[in-house]
Amino acid sequence: MSATTPTISTVWQCPQDNALEAAQQFLAAHGVQFILAQFVDVHGGIKSKSVPVQCLPGLTTDGAGFAGGAILGFDMSPQDPEFMMVADLNTLVLMPWMPGYACIRGVGMVGDQPCEMDPRNVLLKQTERLSKRGLRLMTGLEPEFYLLKQDADGHISPFDSTDTLERPTYDYRGLTRNAGFIEGLYGALTKVGLEVYQIDHEDANGQFEINFKYDEAVKSADNMQFFKMAAKEIANNEGAICSFIPKLSATTTGNGMHVHCSLVNEAGDNVFHDASDPSGMGLSRTAYQFIAGVMAHAEALAALLCPSVNSYKRLITGTPAAPSWAPVFIAYGDNNRSAMVRIPYGRIEVRIGDSSMNPYLATAAIIAAGLDGIDRELTPPEPQSLNFYDLTLQQVSELGVDRLPENLDLALTALEQDSLLAETLGERLIASFLKLKRQEWQDYHRSVSEWELQRYLTFY
Numbered sequence: 001m002s003a004t005t006p007t008i009s010t011v012w013q014c015p016q017d018n019a020l021e022a023a024q025q026f027l028a029a030h031g032v033q034f035i036l037a038q039f040v041d042v043h044g045g046i047k048s049k050s051v052p053v054q055c056l057p058g059l060t061t062d063g064a065g066f067a068g069g070a071i072l073g074f075d076m077s078p079q080d081p082e083f084m085m086v087a088d089l090n091t092l093v094l095m096p097w098m099p100g101y102a103c104i105r106g107v108g109m110v111g112d113q114p115c116e117m118d119p120r121n122v123l124l125k126q127t128e129r130l131s132k133r134g135l136r137l138m139t140g141l142e143p144e145f146y147l148l149k150q151d152a153d154g155h156i157s158p159f160d161s162t163d164t165l166e167r168p169t170y171d172y173r174g175l176t177r178n179a180g181f182i183e184g185l186y187g188a189l190t191k192v193g194l195e196v197y198q199i200d201h202e203d204a205n206g207q208f209e210i211n212f213k214y215d216e217a218v219k220s221a222d223n224m225q226f227f228k229m230a231a232k233e234i235a236n237n238e239g240a241i242c243s244f245i246p247k248l249s250a251t252t253t254g255n256g257m258h259v260h261c262s263l264v265n266e267a268g269d270n271v272f273h274d275a276s277d278p279s280g281m282g283l284s285r286t287a288y289q290f291i292a293g294v295m296a297h298a299e300a301l302a303a304l305l306c307p308s309v310n311s312y313k314r315l316i317t318g319t320p321a322a323p324s325w326a327p328v329f330i331a332y333g334d335n336n337r338s339a340m341v342r343i344p345y346g347r348i349e350v351r352i353g354d355s356s357m358n359p360y361l362a363t364a365a366i367i368a369a370g371l372d373g374i375d376r377e378l379t380p381p382e383p384q385s386l387n388f389y390d391l392t393l394q395q396v397s398e399l400g401v402d403r404l405p406e407n408l409d410l411a412l413t414a415l416e417q418d419s420l421l422a423e424t425l426g427e428r429l430i431a432s433f434l435k436l437k438r439q440e441w442q443d444y445h446r447s448v449s450e451w452e453l454q455r456y457l458t459f460y
Helices: 019-029 053-061 119-131 173-178 179-191 217-236 284-294 296-307 309-313 357-373 391-399 408-416 419-425 429-444 452-456
Strands: 034-040 046-052 063-064 083-087 101-104 106-108 135-150 156-158 196-201 207-212 241-243 257-265 333-336 342-344 347-352
Touching: 019 053, 034 053, 034 083, 034 106, 034 119, 046 053, 046 063, 046 217, 053 083, 101 309, 106 119, 119 135, 119 217, 119 357, 119 419, 135 217, 135 357, 173 179, 173 196, 179 196, 179 207, 179 217, 207 217, 217 241, 217 357, 257 284, 257 357, 284 296, 284 342, 284 347, 284 357, 296 357, 296 408, 296 419, 309 408, 309 429, 357 419, 408 429, 419 429
Parallel strands: 034 101, 333 342
Antiparallel strands: 034 046, 063 083, 083 106, 135 156, 135 207, 135 241, 135 257, 196 207, 257 347, 342 347
16 A cells, blocks of 8 residues: 655644744745735735745845835835835745745834834734733624626626525525635635635625634734635636625625624633623623723724725615615614624624725724723713614614714714824824825715716706
8 A cells, every 4th residue: 555645734834933944844845936925005905026935034034125105005205215024924824726826914114113004013003002911802804795797898797697686695596606716715715724614695696705713803804815815816717706895786785894802811711701791791891891992983983994985885874774784873782783883792793894994904993992991991881782773863863872974074084083093003194094085085076976967967
């Protein structure tokens, strides 16, 4: 009987000692020739340089250089030093849909200082604040997306032309008839260690959600960016478009990205959990303070968790739950999906965000807001377990519950007025974000939509 060749793991585990040598051996074993040195701009767009694998040592010391002035939102000029992405070997991951390639992330540097405009650095700074308290934030990000196709005339429709049910939620055909894409994406994610535990067809035709296991906040954001890259490229290989646009049409549900949060201590215990909570929600005093902080900064948080003009087509009122599912009221409640914060028991779920968010900035902002609640020992209002979709705006107002901003302009104004987020995330970063998004709002208002042409062309 011939000996069986041992399987080489496709999941990189970075050792504490001789990490560089181990990484080189791992990459050689998988035939990797190029490494994509990656970071994200302020929007969350993935930027890369392709680095030959033999240059990995320099990538971990000097880094890969980028012209900072060319990076959207980095507020750098041509005469500024280069932005250097210094690789962290812990983030090395294969790209299974692209044999011969791997990608890596790290710390963005300008000169001898971490770049304050690098969104990943912003999140690292907030997790360091937690670490000094003996805490870590664990997050589970739940991305929703559309799988689409576009014809020669530019018409967009579900990739599966038979996906036409009025209520396609959980329909099995959505899974079986898109099996090529789903299996390809599942295979790529599991090969690199992302534990996928649930895949479903969502409320809109062509809409899906894939859930993978939670992780520490920075790692979770890294995983999300890898997921988005993998989903887009595997869809493209299938002849499809994977879109994370928040709202595709007025009659379809939007693409949310809910953020499940729990703080854990050095022993790994969930400090948000308290079984003796008289409300039955299993929350500790720390959890209630964190929730109060998130609610206190909710309007400003909307600008970072719902960062596009299109985001606010998702945050709508006056409709039944089916076309939306997006909460618009600043409230929390026991398993209440119509509130901004849902309590699944012993942890919290921030539900306002959508799939266009930059996960690094969004998570950093949630930490900053939550810690403000803890530091000021804030107390949230009473939980609301009613269905907000059933109430009129007057009834909601009588409950003393406020609404999230109705458009990007109002959200940006709230962010502009929130000194805490500017101080903690960086005044320069927030100023650059506001400048970019104000321009987006102006561009939107200068455009003329199909709706306007249909309504006004012959009206007057």
